[in-house]
Amino acid sequence: MTKLGRVAVFSAPEQPFTIQQRTLPEPGPGAVVVKVSTCNICGSDLHAWHGKFKTTQLGGSLPTVLGHEMVGSVEALGEGVTSDTNGLPLKVGDRVAYTYFTGCGKCYQCLHGHRVACANLKMAMLGNAEQWPHFVGGYADYFYVYPGSTIYKVSEDIPDELAAGANCALSQVIFGFQRAQLQFGDVVVIQGAGGLGLYAAGVAKAAGAAKVIVLDAVPDRLDLARRFGADHTINITDFPEFKARLKEVKRFTGPRGADIVMELVGRPDVVNDGIAMLSMLGRYVLIGNINGGQTYEADPSRLVFGNKTLIGVSLYEPHVLGLALKFLEQYKDRLPFKELLSSKFPLDRIDEAFQAADKREIARASIVM
Ligand SMILES: [Zn+2]
Numbered sequence: 001m002t003k004l005g006r007v008a009v010f011s012a013p014e015q016p017f018t019i020q021q022r023t024l025p026e027p028g029p030g031a032v033v034v035k036v037s038t039c040n041i042c043g044s045d046l047h048a049w050h051g052k053f054k055t056t057q058l059g060g061s062l063p064t065v066l067g068h069e070m071v072g073s074v075e076a077l078g079e080g081v082t083s084d085t086n087g088l089p090l091k092v093g094d095r096v097a098y099t100y101f102t103g104c105g106k107c108y109q110c111l112h113g114h115r116v117a118c119a120n121l122k123m124a125m126l127g128n129a130e131q132w133p134h135f136v137g138g139y140a141d142y143f144y145v146y147p148g149s150t151i152y153k154v155s156e157d158i159p160d161e162l163a164a165g166a167n168c169a170l171s172q173v174i175f176g177f178q179r180a181q182l183q184f185g186d187v188v189v190i191q192g193a194g195g196l197g198l199y200a201a202g203v204a205k206a207a208g209a210a211k212v213i214v215l216d217a218v219p220d221r222l223d224l225a226r227r228f229g230a231d232h233t234i235n236i237t238d239f240p241e242f243k244a245r246l247k248e249v250k251r252f253t254g255p256r257g258a259d260i261v262m263e264l265v266g267r268p269d270v271v272n273d274g275i276a277m278l279s280m281l282g283r284y285v286l287i288g289n290i291n292g293g294q295t296y297e298a299d300p301s302r303l304v305f306g307n308k309t310l311i312g313v314s315l316y317e318p319h320v321l322g323l324a325l326k327f328l329e330q331y332k333d334r335l336p337f338k339e340l341l342s343s344k345f346p347l348d349r350i351d352e353a354f355q356a357a358d359k360r361e362i363a364r365a366s367i368v369m
């Protein structure tokens with residue numbers, strides 16, 4: 001008997017989602033069908049919903065299924081799948097986290113070890129909901145995990161919504177610090193204390209940063225950033241002038257400036273600020289600016305004379321998801337993750353969830369199946 005599952009179909013920006021039934025695919029050799037339990041609403045889902053982040057420009061087509069910060073349990077294993085990426089035995093019903101994108105393993109970049117830059121990337125939110133395997137995003141009862149994906153069993157004491165956040169937000173900042181070669185003793189400045197900024201503060205301290213300084217305009221977020229490990233926080237509304245803001249940052253970094261500045265704001269006008277906060281040879285990591293067409297005025301000599309580096313970071317190497325899960329296992333009781341818990345909405349109230357998340361009426365929203 002064929003089994004059916006629901007998908008929240010996204011047909012056009014700012015239109016209501018439609019909940020439709022699709023036939024559950026049989027997993028091909030090496031694939032896994034996952035029963036999704038929770039899928040968070042990430043900033044990029046909101047941008048996609050508004051049409052600012054154009055999934056079609058990344059090779060996707062509409063209608064599709066949005067959602068990628070998800071977790072679930074094994075519904076069916078394809079031929080040959082007997083263990084997770086760590087070699088632990090995998091069976092139907094096991095709770096799992098998995099990358100929402102899959103490299104081909106054969107293209108130039110994959111063969112050079114950079115699956116994050118795969119030329120034939122299969123990614124959630126890019127597949128077409130009308131075509132097999134239909135379950136191509138997280139706002140659905142099931143998700144089709146393609147062969148060659150990274151999949152990890154999730155330890156029982158990590159709750160669903162924390163595990164869901166490993167896949168995207170947390171992995172993204174860990175990979176950002178890897179790309180910037182964060183070293184023990186480094187001084188780190190984080191622009192933005194949203195979910196990613198809080199994770200970034202925790203990860204930087206765990207990785208041995210000597211000092212972490214977080215900037216934001218919302219006092220509650222800054223308070224939470226300190227509880228996630230930030231040594232100092234700066235409310236930018238107290239320092240509207242750039243020069244005063246820079247002076248305040250240097251009061252904490254020392255005159256040298258920061259080894260790494262991470263942008264988690266999503267606005268191009270913060271970039272020049274961040275570059276100015278860097279020390280000589282400092283690395284500026286851009287993660288938040290995902291919307292095309294938003295520009296800033298640049299003076300390249302500021303990079304040249306400081307031997308500074310700009311690093312754009314999108315997605316992450318698949319093994320980073322395993323590091324994110326290990327980080328959660330180690331720090332789940334030491335950092336105030338409970339404060340990040342989200343408001344839960346059932347799948348058939350997804351429109352309401354998007355509107356609430358968009359108006360920032362709630363800190364975070366999760367869709368639960
Ligand atoms: Zn995301």
Ligand SMILES: [Zn+2]
Nearest residue numbers: 104107110118
């Ligand atoms: Zn590839």
